[in-house]
Amino acid sequence: MGLLKKALIALIGILLAVYFYSGKEFKPEMLKGKRVIVTGASSGIGEQMAYHLGKMGSHILITARTEEKLKKVVERCLKLGAASAYYIPGSMDNMTFARQVVHEAKSLFGGLDMLILNHIGYSYFNFFDGDVDHIRKLLEINFLSYATMTVEALPMLKESEGNIVVVSSVAGKLGLPLTVPYSTTKFALDGFFSSLRMEFYHQKVNVSVTLCVISYIDTDTAVNTVARVINHLPAPKEECALEIIKGGALRQREVYYQYHATKIPLLLRDWAPDFLDYLLLKNYNIEELNKKSE
Numbered sequence: 001m002g003l004l005k006k007a008l009i010a011l012i013g014i015l016l017a018v019y020f021y022s023g024k025e026f027k028p029e030m031l032k033g034k035r036v037i038v039t040g041a042s043s044g045i046g047e048q049m050a051y052h053l054g055k056m057g058s059h060i061l062i063t064a065r066t067e068e069k070l071k072k073v074v075e076r077c078l079k080l081g082a083a084s085a086y087y088i089p090g091s092m093d094n095m096t097f098a099r100q101v102v103h104e105a106k107s108l109f110g111g112l113d114m115l116i117l118n119h120i121g122y123s124y125f126n127f128f129d130g131d132v133d134h135i136r137k138l139l140e141i142n143f144l145s146y147a148t149m150t151v152e153a154l155p156m157l158k159e160s161e162g163n164i165v166v167v168s169s170v171a172g173k174l175g176l177p178l179t180v181p182y183s184t185t186k187f188a189l190d191g192f193f194s195s196l197r198m199e200f201y202h203q204k205v206n207v208s209v210t211l212c213v214i215s216y217i218d219t220d221t222a223v224n225t226v227a228r229v230i231n232h233l234p235a236p237k238e239e240c241a242l243e244i245i246k247g248g249a250l251r252q253r254e255v256y257y258q259y260h261a262t263k264i265p266l267l268l269r270d271w272a273p274d275f276l277d278y279l280l281l282k283n284y285n286i287e288e289l290n291k292k293s294e
């Protein structure tokens with residue numbers, strides 16, 4: 001076969017692949033009647049995801065530590081049109097509680113279609129202080145509880161051929177300053193869930209794993225923590241929440257939000273790491289950090 005003919009066949013193959021891949025279109029009805037757990041849903045992106053799911057008519061179980069906030073979020077979800085909405089308060093540093101949340105979904109809904117893992121524990125935004133014990137505790141909340149809930153939910157997700165959605169960060173793909181403990185836990189998520197996804201392919205387990213790589217978002221916690229130090233405008237939490245849900249429903253392997261602040265730096269990461277480090281540091285106003293801590 002001539003070289004030109006081979007190249008033409010390869011090109012047609014690529015065009016068909018692009019066509020079928022981009023052919024999958026999100027429709028809110030995809031989530032109607034679906035049984036979904038959202039963790040860390042008393043505020044920020046998790047809260048916004050609960051509202052979107054409410055509008056889409058899902059059955060929702062939300063969790064976080066603060067009961068009063070959860071109660072209000074559930075009330076709003078019901079007003080927005082949720083098929084049903086419940087909350088269960090507790091802390092994700094306790095693996096028994098992490099399992100309990102999944103059991104609650106089983107008894108309330110009889111199964112599960114989507115597990116959205118989103119919560120994070122508190123960490124400082126500053127130079128690494130040498131406290132390895134803090135990293136251990138943060139790993140429990142930000143990583144081990146995710147693995148625990150996944151293991152517990154897997155039988156139900158296999159049955160429904162459902163979705164696991166993991167909210168990570170650009171700080172879980174790139175080394176960034178001032179977030180050493182946080183970044184450690186987010187990189188761990190990539191290792192665990194990306195390996196698991198490969199095993200699912202091999203074992204023909206039809207459960208999708210979506211890792212969400214997101215940049216700076218305008219949640220109260222993030223803005224209060226970093227606003228003076230970061231020379232970069234935060235993206236809206238409502239839109240971010242919707243992109244995460246869409247990515248999960250479409251069974252995408254990764255979600256990048258916002259694209260220019262995630263995918264582009266990631267493309268540079270392996271080919272021009274020093275140049276990337278230089279560009280990234282330009283986003284930080286480290287002097288403001290020193291002023292704050294004086």
Ligand SMILES: NC(=O)C1=CN([C@@H]2O[C@H](COP(=O)(O)OP(=O)(O)OC[C@H]3O[C@@H](n4cnc5c(N)ncnc54)[C@H](OP(=O)(O)O)[C@@H]3O)[C@@H](O)[C@H]2O)C=CC1
Nearest residue numbers: 040042043044045064065066091092169216217219221222
């Ligand atoms: N905002 C940003 O700029 C970015 C955020 N992300 C990711 O997005 C996700 C959401 O972040 P964001 O919305 O900003 O965070 P928020 O601080 O707004 O929300 C965090 C949620 O986690 C809950 N939480 C905190 N500690 C615990 C605990 N010990 N056990 C159980 N739940 C807990 C909080 O509720 P309560 O206190 O009631 O327990 C809250 O519901 C996270 O995974 C984060 O890493 C990624 C990149 C950027």
Ligand SMILES: CC(C)CCC[C@@H](C)[C@H]1CC[C@H]2[C@@H]3C(=O)C=C4C[C@@H](O)CC[C@]4(C)[C@H]3CC[C@]12C
Nearest residue numbers: 169170171215216221222225226230261265283
């Ligand atoms: C073009 C970009 C790569 C520029 C760098 C963006 C940097 C500044 C962005 C990207 C990811 C962001 C952090 C994050 O993921 C989550 C949280 C948790 C929240 O509770 C407190 C804020 C914090 C630490 C964010 C701080 C700002 C970060 C480092």
